[in-house]
Amino acid sequence: MSALQPKHQRLVLIGIAMMALIGAGLLAAYALRSEASYFYVPSQMAEDPPEVGQPVRLGGMVREGSLATLDDGVTIAFVVGDGEAQVPVRFAGIVPSLFVEGSGVVAEGRLAGDGTFVADNLLAKHDENYVPRELQEMSEHQARDIVAGTEQLGANRVMNNQNAPR
Numbered sequence: 294m295s296a297l298q299p300k301h302q303r304l305v306l307i308g309i310a311m312m313a314l315i316g317a318g319l320l321a322a323y324a325l326r327s328e329a330s331y332f333y334v335p336s337q338m339a340e341d342p343p344e345v346g347q348p349v350r351l352g353g354m355v356r357e358g359s360l361a362t363l364d365d366g367v368t369i370a371f372v373v374g375d376g377e378a379q380v381p382v383r384f385a386g387i388v389p390s391l392f393v394e395g396s397g398v399v400a401e402g403r404l405a406g407d408g409t410f411v412a413d414n415l416l417a418k419h420d421e422n423y424v425p426r427e428l429q430e431m432s433e434h435q436a437r438d439i440v441a442g443t444e445q446l447g448a449n450r451v452m453n454n455q456n457a458p459r
Contacts, residue, residue: 330348330349330350330401331343331349331350332349332350332351332352332399333349333350333351333352334351334352334353334375335351335353335373335374335375335377335378335379335380336375336376336377336378338351338378338380338404338410339377339378339380342404342408343404344404345403345404345405345406346403346404347403347404348401348402348403349401349402349403349404350399350400350401351373351380351382351399351400351402351410351412352373352397352398352399352400353373353374353375353380353397353398354373354374354375354395354396354397354398355371355372355373355392355393355394355395355396355397355398356371356372356373356374356379356394357394357395358394359371359372359394360393360394363383365385367385367386368383368384368385369383369384369385369388370382370383370384371384371394373398373400373410380408380409380410381408381409381410382400382402382409382410382411382412383409383410383411383412384400384402384411384412384415386413386414386415388415389415389416389417390417391417391418391419392415392417393417396417396418396419397417397418397419398415398416398417398418399415399416399418400412400414400415400416401413401414401415401416402414
């Protein structure tokens with residue numbers, strides 16, 4: 294026979310469950326802390342820069358006339374601005390096809406000791422008026438027909454999946 298009353302046994306079980314939940318939460322927070330990268334715009338980075346070497350994301354517009362290839366032929370340098378501040382960026386790697394001066398960019402990387410942002414990855418952003426190259430050469434009527442056909446094809450697939458034997 295147990296020395297604890299049933300009421301006390303439930304309290305012990307609830308206490309153990311609470312400690313397990315808190316432990317799981319702390320482990321998840323610790324894992325996210327090492328994997329999370331904060332997003333900065335240039336004005337935020339100028340006001341409150343991240344620690345040197347901390348992985349962060351920098352987003353803004355590539356300043357016109359700032360894009361240059363360095364002497365090694367692989368590394369590019371450019372300036373990202375948001376209208377209030379500018380941050381010099383270096384990147385060595387394959388540049389996305391949408392990356393051009395005056396376009397939006399999100400750079401993943403780290404701030405170096407000299408204030409330059411060293412990017413490991415570039416994500417080029419396009420504006421809301423983006424149209425795929427295949428649709429640019431079509432008339433508006435042809436493009437509308439293709440979009441309607443694609444939507445109908447998707448609807449047919451959904452119906453086929455719902456009617457499929459399980």
